[in-house]
Amino acid sequence: MPNILVVEDSPTMRQLISFAMKRISNSRVIEATDGVDALKKLSSDKIDLILCDINMPVMDGLKLVSLVRSNPSFKDIPIIMVTTEGAEEDRKRALSIGANAYLPKPIQTQELIRLVNTYLPDSAD
């Protein structure tokens, strides 16, 4: 059963993404409201993929990506950024610090599901 960590400060977006993830068989969504909360969830649960916003209080998404990539226990977890920042430089920056994919909001659910299926490790099924 793949565990997907949704890091997003907006409850509306968290619910929307959780809804979309229900289409991925057997997946389980774990929600975090910011980067710090996400780090706690990473320590307590086995996470197979992270869906992460950029603009969040306490700790933003880019800082979280850097910390995840520098931690040997989490460094291989695929990370998909889901953000309102649609500029090319924002995309390049996120990918350069270790994000695997970048999906600007408003999200197209099919595209989100396709990306998650692409990056979800086979062993997580």
Add this chain to the structure above:
Amino acid sequence: MDKEAGISNKAEEFIQMFKKGEEFTKEILRENEKLRFRVAQLEGAVERSGDETRTKLYEERIRLLELELSTIREKFSQVEEENKDFASKYIEVEEENNNLANLYVASYQLHSTLDFSEVLRIVVEIVINLIGAERFVVMLIDDKTNELVSVATEGLQASEAPRIRIGEGTIGKVTKDGESYFAEDLSAINKFNPLEPIVCIPLKIKEHVIGAIVIYKLLTQKAGFNNVDYELFNLLAGHAATAIFSSRLYTQSERKLTTIQGFLDLLKEKPKR
């Protein structure tokens, strides 16, 4: 001498008989040969007639198989067409499903609280995340002044949001008529003008307008609006209005209740003096 002549005659007779026998045997052999030839001919004829029947049978079978093949091919192309049709319908259903999920989540969130400021935050979240707006303002009608005043903003300062009289300009007209406004060319409006939005949605409870959502700019990656956006606008027009209105009433009544409770507490304390 007679005896010798008799033996010679008998020998001659015997030779003649032998020759006749030889002739007869030869004749029988010839006849046999002819019969064999005839049998062979007949056998050949029988075989040939068998081949023709079989050929006819094969030909008939080929004809039937070809007919079957063309029917199968026809059915296959029909199934292929149906398949394509199902695939496109599946995509449509998926899209509709996703749109409904968006609408459900928006509606669920809007009615998830009675806290006025939280409802406003949810409206802002929906407009940013689901519609893809970068700069906008949520305005409500001030009953005392009959003006639209800003209650929440995104991408602009509260001070930049205008106060608008009902019926005045694009925003005032939307509030007066209760009809949404969409600028024809979204890309044409580049410079921010608080009186010139690209979208203005009235917040309506049935026919009673309580305010408006005024959008000035979309996110860079959002090129235009699609069907679900219009559905969301309709949903916002109704559900956001109801949620804002009821939460405002609730918050006001809560405030009044606290005040009254304070008075009651004061009155209860009075006899102690």
